[in-house]
């Protein structure tokens with residue numbers, strides 16, 4: 135449906151987060167509160183992921199001025215996996231534009247598992263959701279470039295700009311995923327048969343698998359999230375990675391489907407756009423305020439990190455980040471009058 139709003143200027147409203155020391159205290163409290171939870175299982179469908187330390191737990195908040203707040207295992211490297219989908223989506227949107235990604239990929243949930251083949255068939259070959267494997271493969275394929283190497287270079291350098299440092303591939307994870315990649319190869323071939331991937335589908339799988347194997351830590355995730363919270367400018371390096379409009383579009387997609395089939399529950403409890411991955415990372419974005427990165431490899435049955443969800447819910451509440459929360463203007467005015475009288 136055409137909404138006829140293209141000529142309307144977009145206004146942006148933002149609010150303040152508590153001061154630096156207060157964030158550190160809340161972060162410590164969130165960490166302590168969450169550390170007593172030991173539920174969930176480490177993913178093992180990609181064999182190398184099963185080697186992760188199940189008890190690793192890092193939590194990091196980066197504010198839009200680049201202030202870093204971290205606790206726990208924030209420098210433990212792990213593969214970015216599905217979280218790359220969010221940032222590659224932003225990079226591709228920047229290059230090909232709002233209309234093209236909407237048309238070729240779509241922005242709705244499929245209601246099916248992230249590696250579903252059935253979802254493609256049910257939607258006449260339309261990938262629908264850029265945050266599941268079919269949509270992510272189609273997104274990677276859209277990155278402009280004369281060769282697969284050019285496309286990979288654009289994705290690799292773009293993801294590195296989001297993190298503010300050169301990201302390296304975890305070769306062990308890459309080799310393991312290449313060996314167990316038949317399903318993603320099948321998905322790419324199916325999308326190719328529907329004309330949704332124009333390039334050689336197996337080359338696209340190769341690039342996608344490399345993007346998933348990039349090694350990052352919880353601090354990197356928080357910087358990447360803070361870039362999306364900050365209109366596309368990395369708040370640590372000052373580099374503009376994508377436009378503010380692309381950030382806005384990407385966050386809408388994350389809000390709709392960033393936590394697989396549990397996105398509704400995540401939004402209900404946490405009220406922020408986020409994206410999770412099978413290695414146990416989650417990025418969460420509070421627009422205009424902070425980015426949050428968490429790592430804890432134990433996953434629940436929906437494939438989301440158990441501790442990552444608990445810690446982020448804690449932070450959303452304690453830092454007042456839920457984008458759906460408001461307070462009555464009238465009520466606060468009345469409270470203010472009461473205070474004046476009392477004083």
Ligand code: GLN
Nearest residue numbers: 215216248267346411412
């Ligand atoms: N590389 C993984 C895959 O394609 C990513 C999946 C995920 O993190 N959910 O299967």
